[in-house]
Amino acid sequence: MKKTNILLTGILLLPFTFASAQTKWAFVKDKIVSPWAEKVDPKAPLPEYPRPQLVRSNNWKNLNGLWSYAITPKSDNAPSKYDGSILVPYAVESALSGVGKTVGKDSVLWYKTTISIPSTIKGKDVLLHFGAVDWQTEVFVNGKSAGKHEGGFDPFSFNITSLLKGGAKQEITVRVWDPTDDGPQPRGKQVKKPEGIWYTPVTGIWQTVWIEGVQKSYIASTKQTPDIDAHTLTLNADVANAQAGDNIKVEVLDGKTVVAQQQFNAKETTVIKLKNEKLWSTTSPFLYDLHITLVRNNKVIDDVKSYFAMRKISMGPDANGIQRMLLNDKFVFQYGPLDQGWWPDGLYTPPTEEAMLYDIDELKKMGFNMIRKHIKVEPARYYNYCDKMGMLLWQDMPSGDLGNGWENRPGILDHGSDKDRTPESEGYYRKEWAKIMADLHNFPCIVVWTPFNEAWGQFKTVEITEWTMKNDPSRLVNSASGGNFYTTGHIVDLHNYPHPAMPRPDVFGKNQILVLGEFGGLGLPVEGHTWQVKNNWGYQNFKNADEMFKRYSTFTDRLAELIPLGLSAAVYTQTTDVEGEINGFITYDRKVIKMPTDKLLEIHKKLYNPALVK
Structure with a gap:
């Protein structure tokens, strides 16, 4: 930003x-x-x-x-x-x-x-x-x-x-x-x-x-990867202190009904076949329950519960040969806010569970189907709620070790300069990014991994992007959202403030998905609800909500024009005000929604019209 x-x-x-x-x-x-x-x-x-x-x-x-x-x-x-x-x-x-x-x-x-x-x-x-x-x-x-x-x-x-x-x-x-x-x-x-x-x-x-x-032996973690084309769930469990002959028993449940079950060696990976499976989507976020047990000599040693969803995120060309972002093999325009996940009273930490879920609920009411989680990782219960609500998530890697050059121009994306990180700095990055991806792998709401934002600490771009893709082939990878551009990853991502724009379809669209990773940032301070007395700012500032909504509606009109040209997704800055930024849909204290929710819902509906793309 x-x-x-x-x-x-x-x-x-x-x-x-x-x-x-x-x-x-x-x-x-x-x-x-x-x-x-x-x-x-x-x-x-x-x-x-x-x-x-x-x-x-x-x-x-x-x-x-x-x-x-x-x-x-x-x-x-x-x-x-x-x-x-x-x-x-x-x-x-x-x-x-x-x-x-x-x-x-x-x-x-x-x-x-x-x-x-x-x-x-x-x-x-x-x-x-x-x-x-x-x-x-x-x-x-x-x-x-x-x-x-x-x-x-x-x-x-x-x-x-x-x-x-x-x-x-x-x-x-x-x-x-x-x-x-x-x-x-x-x-x-x-x-x-x-x-x-x-x-x-x-x-x-x-x-x-x-x-x-x-117990001395227990299920430390599981990894669950759906494949809707093969009608399967691939699953393995990391068992601490496993012994020879230990087995994992898995039951897949639709409500209280067991629809599949399998038993396999605890040190192996299994593939579970599903029939007539129900797909997870933004409008029908169906979740299967899992009952997983560690069995030794026909005795249950450990017993855990989990869940998964049958959903697919992929890319494919439209009738004009432009690559599109597909959910379950169908184009769904993804639109949502940049979401910092900060709180005036708890900073990184929401004061209560109710507070944390409030943000997701309000965004859903406004008509968004996606959130870009911006250079922060949330508690697991946040992703769990997005799974339940059918809210798509783009997950950024938190940035650090900044200071390299940056080139990012509307329509054309140029090379700046990758940062020459020390081995220590690179080690910190790789260790934590790998751990974040592993910890969040099982949450179906997450559909995009973003290793870098705006060249902030961006280094070894091609290598890191391909490493990320290899780490998780089941998701799309946006190498550098608005950052220095290299021909790598699934997505080419432009940042443009305040009005909407997009990467050139004729230059990039045949090989990569075209997205607008940040735009907007319309500012409206609400007296009594700002973090500080002065130095509050937005990308374009307004005196009242009516003027702000009028300007915002021109942005959604423009998005509707860009979608048929090849735009697959857009991210508006941002969910809430944060400290000195007053460019949120909601004030930092979550006490004022700046533009009427019903009006936002109405103008967002047109962005999901299938007729926009042939």
Whole structure:
């Protein structure tokens, strides 16, 4: 995203204050907050089961809540005294954390809590899970290291069984270092000095922390890939501590009816044949349930639930030979917003589940069928809800290590210069991108992987794109959305502000899908609902909603003209205002929808008219 115009407006709001049974917990910033902030329970924030694609629901405990925290010099050992309480899983810089402090590259953030192991878990191996921690993490249990992790957007876990001590109480300590934009690691839009399109740092735990009891041998993960042409689901399971002769039994369910089942060696991959399968689409998002068990000597050792969808994303030529983006072998124009996934009170973390789902629901009501998740990864429950709602997702890799040249002109896309990353920087990128793709593979809503955005840290473009395509042949790959163009990947992607445009069909359309990866950015500040008093901006600014809607409707008219010429998809900037940006459909605090939802739905309907493409 590029920054251009400036608009001045805004207001500061007084902080909210809440109390728990143990300690006073309060917002510490004079910023706007969402309506759900008042619903946050400091004794049980975000209590929902965090892993909907691998459910083992009886033997787990959510560890979110008030922990102790301290910020110390990077060279110091664990503190003997802590600074106060922090509400996990909200980043230390956020209002909902109750802290609202920055950390920076010269300091580290420490967490400490004491937990008890539930009786349902005793006698089992205990896994300690973190949904996401930004960035470099070391976890200690009862003073001993359980393990280290680098990556701000991917879940990780440690088997802490050997570190547990006798008695009910166990101490967990977490050390986090995050250099934000002073380091080469993937970090999205975080910067130490937020302004314009760059936002507040996010340091530390920002997704759910939980423990789980498992057997010595257990199903650690599964990989599920549908093929609607072959009428099959390919499935394999990663079994921890598998033994010779272990089997995996799979049941495929349509509601409560078993429609297919298979048993196979736990170390192998199976292909399950389906008959008269129901396809998943934006208008009919049907999901099959999976019941997966680990069987040893005819005895069930582990038992998990999952789900999948039969859907296909592909490319193919239309009657004019222009490549089109196809869903289940049919052209469906994909239209949705750029979605940053930021919150005024929780930053990366939505205040509640209800808040997180609100954004998706409102976009669906507005008539969008796609979201481009912009250089951020969401909690698993976000993708799960998109699966249920039939909302298509384009998933960006969070950018980092910026600084290379960029050329991107309307209609013609030129080479700039790939960045010469260090081996360390490249290693961070490859490790986290591979992990993100693996973690999100089973969510059918995701139809496009985007390794780079606007040449931000773009490097080895052809190699990275082909590596991504090989990693997941079941999805489309958009090598660099609006970035430096190379003839690689399935998609050629133009960014153009504010009005719609498209890559030239005569130059690119025979070999790649043509998309408008970003456009729009119409700005409208709403008094009392802006993050800051001044320096708010949009690509083109308006004084009222009527003027904004009138201009926006000319954009959708133009999109309807471009679709027959070869345009397969478009992404409007953006879902909500974010910090200094006031170019959202919805204000940052989610309290005002700027243009009428019913009017948006009406003008969007024409974009999905099959008659636009022969």
